[in-house]
Amino acid sequence: MLVVEFKAKGKTTQYKAVDEAIRTAQFVRNKSICFWMDNRGVGQKDLYRLSKQLREQFPFVKALNSSACQAAIERAYSSIARFYDNCKKSIRGKKGYPKFKKNCRSVEYKTSGWKLSTTRKQITFTDKKSIGKLKLKGTWDLNFYQLEQIKRVRLIRRADGYYVQFLISVQAKVEMPPTGKTIGLDVGIKDFYTDSNGHSEPNPRFYRTGSKRLKLYQRRVSRKQKGSANRKCAINHLGRLHLKISRQREEHAKRLARCVIQSHDLVAYEDLRIKNLVKNHCLAQSINDVGWYQFRKWLEYFGVKFGRLTIAVNPAYTSQTCSDCGAVVKKSLSTRTHVCECGFVVDRDWNAAINILKAALGTTGHVGTWILDPNASGDSTSTHAGEILCEQVGSMNEESLQV
Template identity: 80%
Template sequence: MLVFEFKGQGKTTQYSAINEAIQTAQFVRNKCIRYWMDNRDVGQKDLYRYNTALRAEFSFVKDLNSHACQTAVDRAYSSIARFYSNCKKSVPGKKGYPKFKKNCRSVEYKTSGWKLSETRKQITFTDKKGIGKLKLKGTWDLNFYQLDQIKRVRLVRRADGYYVQFLASPSTSLRASAENKVESKPTGKAIGLDVGLKEFYTDSNGQKEPNPRFYREGEKRLGFLQRRVSRKEKGSANRKKAINRLGRKHLKISRQREEHAKKVARCVIQSNDLVAYEDLRIKNLVKNHCLAKSINDAGWYQFRKWLEYFGIKFGKITIAVNPAYTSQECSNCGTTVKKSLSTRTHVCRCGCILDRDWNAAINILKLGWCTAGHVGTWILNPNASGDSTSTLIGEILSKQAGSVNEESPHF
């Protein structure tokens, strides 16, 4: 799906109506989860029928658009289906048993319940919740898309306001996907990247990108705001204001991390024709409680996501390689030199002395060349024919080609 986000501007009464719509969607989802707990043999169609009964029983549920209620049912069933899937696959650990939501932050409409203005700068929600007309503040141009291309409209509540997201189907907007690609001249360069905690990454040329550590820098301020929340009386207006200030700070840090990953990834892709990086499983790495905070603060997942996105946009090649033993093997002779995490210098008997991360980056690039195979001839010979689509090893190619267009319009 192609996602276009705008900030929704309205009155205080409209914001209250959005909150009510979100709470109603949460109510429908939780009711469906409870219904499934009491009747384990129910399916998705049974939940749809139960939703119809809820709309007949509760007037505030009937006031919400019927498609929005169906989306809430879909969210409930997706959590149930995921639980059953994890049980069948015998996933180790917790299976993700469906839980009740306490603080939902979005409500999603399908093709009804909303109407765009002729200028595509305003949207009107036509259900009985009373949201009404909202101004859309943003730089995206929705005039390029037909109304039948917009499959979903989502209202999202964040600490700094309310946002409207439009989800367009990529299959019906091939022209937009083609125009999103940018032609770039081959540079004849290839690079391997080794991400870390001390440095954001070290490349195969020995260059290092410093780790900004946005969360660590803002941790003192976050602690101060958290203490202010704890001092306020529960349920009071002052406590809500303190929670909002804390949420805004967290939101700022997450946006800083995302923008940093985006800018660095764009620079790396534009400067090289082939980029090899580690195929890390962040979910497993953060299980180490000693390093979890630093790993999450580094933003490796965001960096990889933008590398793959810009690889498709600029027609460059991105390859995720297996990171096993890249730090232990000598990049010069291939000998295994065992070292602990505290050993930061690679010293081999062949006389090769390198920084540990630099040595790993060179090994990652070599693995990338081996994986790419004939791709190297395309880089050395720009006139040769070949597919320049970014390829992620271990993933389905069709899935790679359908990249989500969520780039900031400022680029």
């Protein structure tokens, strides 16, 4: 699934209509959660029947397109299904009990409720929310795709304006010649990552760099009177800066992941549990600032797109084990140099990257040009060390194309 995004341009009245549609979708979702709480054991079909009842009972719900109401029901049921799955898997801690939303930022339409112009530069929403015709600002051309390929259309509100996303059903695969190279990656806080060849990519620290301006904007928000127009303006400026930092982090991870995947036939990385790592409050902010999850997400996506093999390796003892002789050398986080009794002295992260690559090669065996065989790679790209390659876990299959 390909996600193509455009900036939406319209009048102030149209933006207010978009906000009303978003609030209506939020209302339908919250009503569905409430109905499930009062009637345990209801399924998705029961929630669809509830949507019809809401449309008959509330005129503002009936004004929203029926497919958008169904999409809101599906969002509610996905949170319910996720809660049940977590309970069945006996996940420790909170199971993700469904909650009511109070600040939704998007509404989703299916194949009805909207219409593209002949030039594909404008979109008209045909429900009774009075959104009307919006101009699409962006460099991507929708003429390359058939209307039947567009499965969903989202309206999203962000701090810097409104956006329209098109979810297009395409197979984005690119055939590339083999490189004959393999690489292991060890992510960190000091450096963004260190590979098995000894190269280190610096960590840009976008949040740390912008923290001074963030504090300034946060102080401006706290000084304004609650409910005033000046406070809303200050909150918008603060949100724009947060949005800029998140975009910088995402684009940085995407650029590096694409370069790594295109240059190597096999990429091995750590199977980190970020949720557990951020429990260390001394390192939580730095870990979130690096963006390890975004990097892994794009590694797996580009692995599928370019027919490369990506393997998630168990990170246990990758930093403690000597990559030369295999001995275990205990060291704390402050010890940045690996010194072994065998005489092997190397940077700690470099040693870990070599161990990660060895663990991945130990799983796959000899890796050659056969990786690019479509029957070998299939539609999956990520697996854990020790698992059978034909049972690999499929990775993300959508790429966000932002303007």
